[in-house]
Amino acid sequence: SQQGEEDPQALSIQEGENATMNCSYKTSINNLQWYRQNSGRGLVHLILIRSNEREKHSGRLRVTLDTSKKSSSLLITASRAADTASYFCANDYKLSFGAGTTVTVRA
Amino acid sequence: NAGVTQTPKFQVLKTGQSMTLQCAQDMNHEYMSWYRQDPGMGLRLIHYSVGAGITDQGEVPNGYNVSRSTTEDFPLRLLSAAPSQTSVYFCASTPVYGGGNGGYTFGSGTRLTVV
Numbered sequence: 727s728q729q730g731e732e733d734p735q736a737l738s739i740q741e742g743e744n745a746t747m748n749c750s751y752k753t754s755i756n757n758l759q760w761y762r763q764n765s766g767r768g769l770v771h772l773i774l775i776r777s778n779e780r781e782k783h784s785g786r787l788r789v790t791l792d793t794s795k796k797s798s799s800l801l802i803t804a805s806r807a808a809d810t811a812s813y814f815c816a817n818d819y820k821l822s823f824g825a826g827t828t829v830t831v832r833a
Numbered sequence: 834n835a836g837v838t839q840t841p842k843f844q845v846l847k848t849g850q851s852m853t854l855q856c857a858q859d860m861n862h863e864y865m866s867w868y869r870q871d872p873g874m875g876l877r878l879i880h881y882s883v884g885a886g887i888t889d890q891g892e893v894p895n896g897y898n899v900s901r902s903t904t905e906d907f908p909l910r911l912l913s914a915a916p917s918q919t920s921v922y923f924c925a926s927t928p929v930y931g932g933g934n935g936g937y938t939f940g941s942g943t944r945l946t947v948v
Contacts, residue, residue, distance in 0.1 A: 759937075767941060825873060
């Protein structure tokens with residue numbers, strides 16, 4: 727079984743709006759990572775948050791981590807058409823991935 | 834600096850044929866892994882290696898073999914291809930198990946169709 731689950735499965739927003747997606751996991755972790763996958767391409771690492779961190783920022787990305795709830799969230803602010811992609815969370819337990827959230831940003 | 838290179842990009846096999854998917858990285862990463870991606874299933878770990886000479890099974894290892902004779906290369910062998918192995922295969926690497934500071938670097942994938 728997969729170690730991470732993203733929610734929602736799909737998200738459609740207008741350009742300029744914020745996109746929020748969530749991730750739940752089952753095992754204890756040392757870190758949790760978020761990746762982006764554009765259609766037909768490989769995954770690209772976005773951001774890593776360690777288990778002793780609660781929030782982390784990188785550009786328009788904001789990640790939170792709640793180890794007590796075994797959950798994380800990824801916020802993309804001021805979305806752009808180029809943010810259209812699938813987003814995956816992965817924990818460091820053999821880098822297990824959920825099924826991802828597909829984000830569509832409408833112009 | 835090429836990163837992670839996967840070959841071939843596309844492959845069509847007949848049921849029962851065998852083949853090797855190649856993966857090479859030039860970043861001197863110790864940890865390498867193979868995933869398959871199917872629609873709606875996300876990525877599932879097939880095999881991984883924490884260094885040359887050391888490999889282990891992931892979530893879905895049946896029908897696949899791996900070896901790691903060098904730090905740079907981590908080939909994935911399909912022993913007797915089956916239609917259920919139709920998928921997109923990704924290879925990934927990282928300096929340390931768990932991703933370190935920079936996460937994992939992925940190859941661009943191999944699209945395999947078994948007919």
